[in-house]
Amino acid sequence: MKSLNFLVAGVGGQGTLLASDILAEVGMRAGYDAKKSDVLGLAIRGGSVLSHVRWGDHVASPVVRRGQMDFMLAFEPLEAIRGAELMRPTGTIVCNTQPVVPISVSSGDETYPERADIESALSATASVVQYIDATREAVRVGNVKTTNVIMLGAFSAFLDIAADIWEDVVLLRVPARFVDLNRVAFRAGRSLVEEGVKQ
């Protein structure tokens, strides 16, 4: 089996840890050995969160080396650039377009990168970059907290793993009363990419 490395990048509170748990578990269900490791900043909330996820026949290190990430799910554009140096040049990035402005910017001390700079940095480090407004889509399906599941749905369209496996794992990991909402969110995310590809 091919080994694959994933980076899940975002901001504390966006549900990236759950997303990376799900991604690792999907790999395990699909027959891979799987490992994941989180690199959390000092902040409990609002800090940068990077998770490494690995699938393979036998995975040794839970931490991926620079230049070896095949995929990045970026929940936030600034965090996407922060993670870009880890990408393999042949890799794919799926990036949510909604910024979460850090305190250093809202306090007026720093400036948030321009959209054009974000796009050129991501295009320079990966061969495929797919932008989606996952936050807006989450609001549209009924709850901004489903942003992570929208992202997973969109990302699932890039991998050759049956959608059933994805949905099973996602729905097992969300609270029972949110199962229907998350099913809708997962499918909405997936069709964002599938329809985008058709166009």
Place this chain on the structure above:
Amino acid sequence: MKKLLSGNEAIARGAYEAGVQIATGYPGTPSSEILETIAKQYAEEIYAEWSTNEKVAMDSAAGAAYSGRRTLVTTKQVGMNVLSDALLYTVYTGVEAGLVIVTADDPGMFSSQNEQDNRWYARLAKIPLLEPADSQEAKDFVVLAFEISERFDTPVLIRTTMRTSHSKSVVIEGARGDAPDKVGLFPRKQEKYVCTAMWAKKRHPVIEQRLVEMAGYAEEAPVNSLEWGDRSIGIVTSGVTYTYAREVFPEASFLKLGMTYPLPRRMIREFAAGVNRVVVVEELDPFLEEQIRAMGIRVTGKDAFPPYDELLPDTLAELSVKAGLVTGEKASLAQVALVPAGLPPRTPVLCAGCPHRSSYYWLSQMKIPVAGDIGCYNLGCLPPFNAQHTMGCMGASVGVLHGMSIAGMPEQAVATIGDSTFFHSGMPALVNMVHNRSRGVTILMDNGTTAMTGHQDHPGTAWSLHESEAPHIAIEPLVRAMGVEKVITVNAFDVKQVKEGLDECLAFDGPAVLITRGLCAQIMKPSTVPYAVEQDKCIACGTCFKLGCPAIVKSDVMVENTGRAKAAIDSTLCVGCDMCLQVCPVQAIQPRIETEGRTEK
């Protein structure tokens, strides 16, 4: 069944499978999830508690293990220092049922005040040490540790790191092990369990003999293995570092040590004789290296790799190239140049609605020296407050304040300590201030939880890890009973009240305690609507910025004559704690009117 578990979840599972019945500890990253998992998933089989501190956890564990229950103790690496006094007598006493301590170390210092390597404790205490490399091993090693503990009548230390504790990997689960329904009468073995000198003196040779026997066991231990590959380089390693080294040296020979004290010397000699060059790959201190060098074996170790920080695969590869251990490594820095440098950081701040904010707002302006402590309130040392001048360990603040006082410092001083930290180790220091008649104000920030490690209970809360309701120990009467004459309790969300309380305490000639009460913003469900700045009224004085609230931001609107930005409030972050309204000199901040609702940014 196959499951994806974190190292900490796997340790909890290991405790279940080992037939553990008692688990104690004090919260501390990266160890906290072990007891939380036990309480959540194995509460029927295992009694779990947050003890008031690590030493209490260890003493309690000793009592339970003497009584015949298999017992697990968990701590973060610095908690081991608190625990160690109790550990060192259990080394002499041994146990009736297995006793295992898990220390979760923090190379890279993700949430600790130091980077100590707790493997030394095994050598100091002369007890066996196990180091798992992934979650499967974390689970299996717990089961093995209990077998070793009972076989050699000794406490056993398991050392993880943040990376093993928090990474997830596949675990094959086993069944629950045997555990007694009831225990019998307490064993009356005074010469074993009373560490008075006359008996302890006779126990010491027993410990030394035990160590020799355990070294023999290490040669056969199923967790130590020789993995022969290319013989030009032989890597000796342990823990998660093994997995990094496997990435960087895929062809090399490995001596993988799961049991790292006492060492299997015969095995090490055989390995060293079988390879051209021995390389010891370990994070932090040269724990293995020094022992192997002392055997007269030449190794490469800390001359190539630093004794600080994590030794992640990239670092290991770069340094291995430098040391000539690896050739043909492709530089992985190509992508770095393609990414813009100097990205805006996401720095930690006190949450919107944090009750600690009012204290640091005043301390910052009063420019008083502040002895700080371990907890979220440590963020008081950062801008815009810069209002904390020492911070060392749990409970240190009150003792340091006392020291400042007896040193005859020519200014007033303050200690800041949280409720959980006060119960942990602040209490003896406050009693000491009373007893030795020093002066200074202790601000006891009572937010009703152990916030920083994930909102665990403590004796001042009304619940415990194993019960939905627990006796609530009120802090004010407790402090009074300690003999503190000046005790004032204020509402932490009332900014003026906090200042008045602080002034009154500072004026008192003796030890004084200001209790600032207000629930942690993460456990209090805010009921008020977010606030907003009326831009017409705002004079851009900057007073509200001094609160360091993440919801208060600089707007694009400038005041012409000063060029300063007016304030705005991010309605998605604001929880309506009211502090900014209280400090605004021109009443420009008001709750949002209902009709306005929560607007999208």
